[in-house]
Amino acid sequence: MTAHIGKPLDRVDGPLKVTGQAQYAGEFAVPGLTYGVAVNSTLAKGRILALDVDAAKAVPGVVDVLSHLNRPRMAAYDESYTDMDSADGAPFRPLFNDRVLYSGQPLALVVAETFEAARYAATLVGVRYAQEPHQTDIHRQAPHDAPAELPKPRGDADEAFARAAVKVEAAYSSPVEHHNPMEPHASTVVYQPDGGLTIYDKTQSAVNTLEFVSHIFGLADGDARVLSPFVGGAFGSGLRPQYQVVLAVMAALHLKRSVRVTLTRQQMFTFGHRPQTLQRLKLGADQKGHLEAVIHEVLGETSRFEDFTEHVAEWSGALYHCDNVRLAYQLAALDVYTPLDMRAPGAVLGIYALECALDELAVATGVDPVQLRIDNFSPVNQNEGKPYSSKQLLACYQQGAERFGWSQRNPQPRSMREGHQLIGWGMASGAWEAMLMPASAKATLAIDGSLVVASATADIGTGTYTVMTQIAGETLGLPMDKVTFKLGDTSLPKAPLEGGSFTVSSVGTAVQQACQALIKTLLETAQKDDDSPLAGATPDDVECVDGCLRLKADPARSLTFTDIVRQSGSPSLEAQADAKPEAERDKYATGSHAAVFVEVKVDEALGTVQVSRVVSAIAAGRVVNPKTAENQILGGVVWGIGMALQEETQLDHHLGRFMNHSLAEYHIPVQADIQDLQVIFVEEHDRIVNPLGSKGVGEIGIVGVAAAIANAVYHATGKRVRDLPITLDKLL
C-alpha cells in the first residue's frame, strides 16, 4: 500500500521555490507592461481639495495619473465592495471620492512605462487637503456594541464572582500588529488583445479576488481570470482583496494596457492589521481553583467605515468548565483602516488574556498552573452545549509537562537564577476552531497513468501543494511523482478562502472524495468490458495499488490505470467532488488544542527577556505531513514570541499615523531571538471532524504562546506585565 499520509515528506514545490522558478504575483513578465505606484495620504481625516499632477505627468515615461477625478466607472453601492471576508459596514473604495478616511490611504496612482519613472513621479504629486479632526486613540473614543453574536450569558456570573472565595480581576492590552508577509502585496494585470484580463494577484483566494473586481468594475463571466500559483506568506493579509489589485485593474481598464502595482514595505502598513484590544477579565473560584465565575469584557478597535469583529471573548466560555459566564464585546471606531484577520484572529488575543488571568488565579489559590487547568477541563463546549468531537488537551498537558520537566518547578517567583539572569517557567493552553467549509476538487487521470488534481485553493507557504498531493496519491495508490496538484486559478473548481486552518480539512476532503469518485469511474469504465477481471466488483471490493485497480480478495484480478483509460477511448478520465460538512458534525463542537510551556531568562538589571526554551504540545487531529505541520507550529511559536516581546505598530495620535512602518523599526524575532523550540503532536483519531480526521495547524501554534511567556516572566521576576509587548522598559 502506498502510504503518504502521516509521512514527513519534503515540499513538492520546494525545488521551484529555492531555484527561483516559482513565480509570484509581481514577477510575471508581460510585454508592454506599465507600472503603477500609489500616492498615499499623509492626513488621517479630511477631504482632497486639489491634486496637482502636472509635475508628475511631465516626467518622461509617465502615462497617466489616476485619481477620483478621472478614474473609470466603479460600482456605487457598498454591496458591490463586499468580499468573502468582509466586515459589517461600508468597505473601503480606493480612489472613489475625495474623502480621506485614514493616514496612508491611496489617493492616486501614477502609471508609467518604467517602475522608476512611476516611483519618482509619485513623489511629485501634490495634494491639498481640507483637514478635519481625527481620533486614533482607543482610550479616547466612546465604544459601541460589536455586531457579534456572543454566547448568551449563562448562570449569574456577576453574582457568582461577588461571592467567590478567590477572585482575580485584571486588565490586559494588546497593540496593533501588521501582518508583514515577506512578499509584499502585488498584482499584475495583463490586458489581453480582446479586452479580457488575466490577473496575477497575491491573495488567499483567487475566487475572492475575481468576484470582488468583477463586481466593482462590472466585469462579466469570462472577462477575467485570476491566477495566484505562489504566495510568499499572507497570514490573513490576503483574505480580503487589497487596494493594489483594485488600482491595477482600474488602470488596466482605463489605459487598455497591462499594469503592475507592487506595494512597498511602508505601504504594507496602509491596510488591514490586527486590532488593538483592551480586555478585562474577572475570574471567581473556590479555594481549590475551580472556576465559579468568568467575566470577559473586550474592547477592540475598528475603523469608522466597518465594524471588524472576531472571536475574542468566546474562548473564555468554551475552554474550561464554568457555569457562570458573561462575555461582552465592544468596538471603538477610529480613523484607521479596518482591522483584518491575522493568524488565529481573536483567539490569540482572548486566550492571551484568559490564560494570564488563570495564571494569576493559580498564584492566588496556590494551585499549580497545569493542575488548575486539568481541574477545570471541560470535554464539552458549554457555549454551544455540545461535546467536543475530540479534545486531547489533557494529554497535551501531560506530554508537554513531561518533556519540559515541569514537575521540577518551584512555584515561588524569583526562585531560579543564573548570574544576572532570573529564570522563569510559565505555561498556557491554546485553542482554535476546527472548521469545515464546502469545497470542490477535480481529479483527472491521463492515459500515461499520471494524475492531476485541482481546486482553486491557495498555498500561502503552508504546504497545500504537498499535502493535497499526499492525499490524492494515497487515495489512488500512486507515488508522489505521479501526482500533480493545481491551485490558485479561478478556472479550477471552487474552494473556500485559504485561511482559518480549514484548508486541509475542507479541500483535503474534496480531494479525497474526487479521487474516490475517480475510482468509481475507473471501475465503471473497466466493467463496460464483459470479460473484465473486475466484473461484478463494487467500489468497496477494490483497491488502488501501484497504478492498478485490483480486487482486494484476489489481487491477481487487476487492471492498470493506463489500460482502463485506454479502454475508455478518451485521453483521460476525470471526476469531480463537491464536498460538504456532514450533518453528524452539527452534534459536536470541534477544535484543536495546545499546551505551551516556556522558559525565559530575564536580565535582572536591564530587563531584557530571552525565551530559552519552548515545548508546544498540539492536539490537531490527524497530521497529514509532520514536516510541514511542525513547520507551521514552529512559525506560530516564533510569532508568539514576537507578540509577547516585540511586535507593536506605533500610532502617533497627533498625526493619526502609524510611524514605525519598516522592518527595521517594527520588530519581529530574528534568528538570535530563537533558541530551543520543541513540538509534540498528540494524535487524535477523530472521524467526526471530517473524513480525513485532520483539524489543521495554521493557527494553533501561536495561540497561548504570549500568555505562557508573560506567565514565565512573572515567575522569573515577580512582576506581572499585562500590556503587550513586554519590552524591557516595562521590567525595569
Place this chain on the structure above:
Amino acid sequence: MTPFAYARARQVDEALALRAGHPEARFIAGGTNLLDLMKENVARPGMLIDITGLPLHDVETTADGGLRIGALVSNADLAYHPEVERRYPLLAQAILAGASPQLRNMASTGGNLLQRTRCYYFYDAGVPCNKREPGSGCPARDGLNRIHAILGASDQCIAVHPSDMCVALAALEATVEVAGPAGRRVIDFADFHRLPGDQPQRDNTLEDDELIVAITLPARGFARHHAYLKVRDRASYAFALVSVAAALEREADGRIAEARLALGGVAHKPWRDPRAEDLLRGQPCNAESFGRAADALLQGAQGFAHNDFKIELARRAIVRALEQAASQEGTP
C-alpha cells in the same frame, strides 16, 4: 526616488573635484543607509559619486603605534582584522553588535560615521521633521519618543545617532582624517558629531565638500579591560536603546588608572564626559565608584515621556559594562 547622475572616482582628488562641480552630489560607498533614504525620498541627491574605487581600503600601523583605517574598509573586515581583534577588541565588539552580517559586509568605515538617525519622523517624508525639513517642526517631542535622546537634545530635535562603532571610536579617542578642496585636516572624534542645537539638519562637522579618508586609533587600545554592552529590543538587528563602551586600565593594586566611558542611543552623538572618567581614576572597581561615574555621565539627563526609562537603564548599563570591563577580558 529622484533620478540622479552617477560618476565613479578613482582618486581622492578626482572625487573632490567632481563634488566641487556638483553641489547636489553625494558620495556613495556601501550605500547601506543612503539608498534606503533615497528610496524613502528622504535623501534626493542629484548625483552619486561612487568612491568605492578610491585607494582607501588599507589598515596600517602608524609611526606612534596606532592604527590607521582607510575609510573604505568594510565594517566586517575591520571587525575581524587581526590587529583590531588583538589590540582594539572593544571596537570589534561594537561593530559586531550592529546591523547584520550582510550590512556589515557592505558598510564602510567612513560611511558608518555618517549614518543618519533612525527617528521614525525623520524617515517618513509625509510628516514634519526639523532634521529633514528645517523649520517644519519636531513631532517626536510630544509623540513617539521611546527611542529618542535623553542628553544634549534641543527644542528642535531629540534624535539620536544610531552607530555602535562610533561609540567605541569615541571611547578610544579616534581621530577622523578628512580631505577637502583646501587640503586635509584631522578632527578629534569628540568634535566630529555635533549636538542638534538650532541646526538639527547637520549631524556632524564635516563640510559639504569634504570626504572622510581615514580613521586613526591611538596606540592605547584597552585590550585587557573593556566591554561593549548594547541594550536593545531584540537580540540582533535592532538599534541600541542604550549602549555603553567601557574601557579601563588598572593599577597593580586593582585601582583604576585610566577610564573611558561612552554612551550610544542617548544623544545626537556618542556621549562622553571626561568628568565622569576623572571620577573613576584612582578608585577601586566596585558598584559605588561605578555608580558615581554613571551619575556624573548622566547629569542633566531628561526624558520626553516614552524614553524616561532610558535614564535608569543607562545608569544600570554603565555599571554593568564597567563591571564586565573590570572583570578582566571584558566579554559581554
